[in-house]
Amino acid sequence: MRTDPAQASARAFEQRRDRLRGVAFRMLGSATEAEDAVQEAWLRLSGTATDIADLDGWLTTVVSRICLDVLRARARRAEVASPEGSARVATGAGVDPEAEALRADSVGRALLVVLDTLGPEERVAFVLHDLFAVPFAEIAPMLGRTPATTKKLASRARLRVHAPARSEPAQLLAHQAAVTAFVRAAREGDLGGLLAVLAPDVVRTADPAALSPGMALVVRGARAVAEGALALRRRSREAALLLVDGAPGLVVPGLTGGPDFVVTFRVRDGRITAYDVVAAPDRLAALTLSLLA
Structure with a gap:
């Protein structure tokens, strides 16, 4: 019996959903937006007619680019709302704060707060490389940068995430x-x-x-x-x-x-x-x- 390609694709995606959700959540800090990004990746996969040799890499790239677009849109909104670049406090209509807090606990509220201080490109480079071990050569095309520049973005983010204490x-x-x-x-x-x-x-x-x-x-x-x-x-x-x-x-x-x-x-x-x-x-x-x- 031949395997239905659509069913095989759906099964392969579901096997990777948790990892993709983890990538998206660490990038966006919102369970709702992360789920939306993963669902968008599924829609793009289901609309792809060709076979994908490296499905893990393809899906990670798609989710990362979706998240990058969201982060850039946030940054633009913040610039319009406040020329000084003040901190953002989301109101999130339709978002359950209790569910968000529980999800944040699972990966560390502290990390999410610090990640939110990074620029979009820095955050994507740091999350993919430092948290998910994606090589810089694979991250660079997502950002439209060279691997060397992408490495510098991650390094700069790392210095901010792990800035030293100022006391003995x-x-x-x-x-x-x-x-x-x-x-x-x-x-x-x-x-x-x-x-x-x-x-x-x-x-x-x-x-x-x-x-x-x-x-x-x-x-x-x-x-x-x-x-x-x-x-x-x-x-x-x-x-x-x-x-x-x-x-x-x-x-x-x-x-x-x-x-x-x-x-x-x-x-x-x-x-x-x-x-x-x-x-x-x-x-x-x-x-x-x-x-x-």
């Missing part, structure tokens, strides 16, 4: 421990845990966009600050621990991976003396985000 190891560990204890206590609704990690005279400042109506821009004192942190317990569950301007901080991502708001901390003797909730687009755009080693 012991200081970095103490700072990270305090921030980790803070976010853990906030997630668990643990008032005592928050009071233990906050200095008695701690000060919390915040941009208006980060707060619910009626909340104060400046709060002083450990108990008042702790109670305010507990009021934002749900958002703290979405937070990712990253380096923010070289020091451990927290980032709460928007639906496509970029920051909704960022929390920077000052720590002394193992306790948090101040933290600032940054949500204004111009301030977000000025921050450098990278992964903790």
Whole structure:
């Protein structure tokens, strides 16, 4: 019995769907957009009459080019919306935030947030080479660049993703421990845990966009600050621990991976003396985000 070519093609595609979805999600940071990109790749495959010798390579190329188009369109929209290139916060009509958050957990919220700070070509080069081991010679035609230039794009992205901390190891560990204890206590609704990690005279400042109506821009004192942190317990569950301007901080991502708001901390003797909730687009755009080693 002869195999129906259409059925064989569909079966081959389904065997590769999870990998393609993973590629697209890491590029786009959105489960919905990633699924759309994979579905578009299937439509192109099903409309191709010729046999494809290297189906893995062909599909990866198609998905990558679709994602690159989406990233470039995002960049153009961001430039029109804000000449300063401020951070993007997606509203995503029809997107389920809970599903997005669960998918982000599976590949690392922190990585998605940092990837969203890269330019479209840098992101594609880094994701394909560093995360999926695609050779530069295969990535270059997707970007319209030479392999050497593509390698430079990935290298530049790598330096941003893994930018070093700006403090000594012991200081970095103490700072990270305090921030980790803070976010853990906030997630668990643990008032005592928050009071233990906050200095008695701690000060919390915040941009208006980060707060619910009626909340104060400046709060002083450990108990008042702790109670305010507990009021934002749900958002703290979405937070990712990253380096923010070289020091451990927290980032709460928007639906496509970029920051909704960022929390920077000052720590002394193992306790948090101040933290600032940054949500204004111009301030977000000025921050450098990278992964903790």
